[in-house]
Amino acid sequence: MLKLGIIGTNWITQQFVEAAAASKEYELTSVYSRHEESGKAFADKNGGQVYTDLDKFFNDGDFDVVYIASPNSLHFAQTLKAIDAGKQIIVEKPIVSNPDEFAQMKAALAEHPEIHVFEAARHIHEHNFRAIRKQLASMETISGATLTYMKYSSRYDEYLAGKDPNVFTTTFSGGALQDLGVYVVYDAVTWFGKPNRVHYYATPLRTGADGKGVAVLGYDGFDVTLNIGKNTNSYLPSEIYGVKDTIVMDNAAELTSVIYHAADGSTKRISEEPDDNPMIAEAKDFATVINDPKNPDNVRHYQTWLHLSEIVNSVLFDLRRKASIVFPADNK
Structure with a gap:
């Protein structure tokens, strides 16, 4: 069971957390929100420890995978922080704002080959x-x-x-x-x-x-x-x-x-x-890759998804x- 942390407590986060639970592959353990009240309300409904400081969330939070559903412009910096923290990463679309940010993200991934970044383009x-x-x-x-x-x-x-x-x-x-x-x-x-x-x-x-x-x-x-x-x-x-x-x-x-x-x-x-x-299908697909990252089919799928994200x-x-x-x- 993958331990899940989330950034953001809006409706799409709720939908993903429900999909993650339905997939039987994830357990919500950590919730980050800028506001204590909204974070507590989300955790009371879904579980998880609440953090209002992003650094503490990444340093102290007990999770393997982070789902990022913050405003679009924040995806890039939060993804880099997650890579540095050694977390597997699922980012709501659009993954980053422009090709320069995407190139920097790929460079960071090259230094941490054990980390995966998935864009949550659910319908594909x-x-x-x-x-x-x-x-x-x-x-x-x-x-x-x-x-x-x-x-x-x-x-x-x-x-x-x-x-x-x-x-x-x-x-x-x-x-x-x-x-x-x-x-x-x-x-x-x-x-x-x-x-x-x-x-x-x-x-x-x-x-x-x-x-x-x-x-x-x-x-x-x-x-x-x-x-x-x-x-x-x-x-x-x-x-x-x-x-x-x-x-x-x-x-x-x-x-x-x-x-x-x-x-x-x-x-x-x-x-x-x-x-x-x-969102159940994507939650299952991401878990399959994370749980068996060296499987040749999983390697191929991940590389295809990342390449599609870049295009x-x-x-x-x-x-x-x-x-x-x-x-x-x-x-x-």
Whole structure:
């Protein structure tokens, strides 16, 4: 049983802790929060010793694996601290703010080869994601794709009220692209590879972050369009086009229902009913690698995931540059 420490006590941390418990691979032992009250409330519900000092958390906390779910701009420094502390690391997406931070993180990992850093891109670990990839391999031609993930954030109400929630500020490396956009960029990179060219048409907020936007990823012979947003809802399905055949997803990130429409007009459901908690699959996959790190399959899986993280990070950065979205983290 892996001992788990967490940084952050928001809703996504609660979901991961529940997934970790459901996987039967982790036990929550340590909780870090900047605020004693919120940390105690989380620990009272889920267990664990509470820390409000990050150094004490890493030095005194009894845990093997840390799950980092702090504001985006803090991921990099906290990941480096975790590497130095000898902890296995799961970081909520986006893993870091830019390619320079990613390169520094890789350099730190090279000095600690026993440590793994996993980006919590949960959907790529689910059966339905892999089912799409398998179906793509059988399609003779790929002619393009339209992938949509637009979901109204409750934090946007705060923004409209004149506040600046972390997720909607450049200060904390926020915005629609860095949040929901990560899912569809992961889709495109995993299914089609790194694009040759990118464009991002962002709708800016007063903070300089993007509330929504349309990205176009260019490949040899086709384009992939990404529709993303945190200040509105979309109920459009997502599609991958062959010539006469098409894969239709109810949602490019949730992947609850996936239908293959064949060239002859027939249809086939290629999805399974997902877990109630969508983070269970990733929790199991990460535990498998951590528990048996020298297994050749586990080594290969980890290297694949880290490489995907690096490409996604690069594509997100290139998209931001196209829209002139700059984070303070870019200028360090």
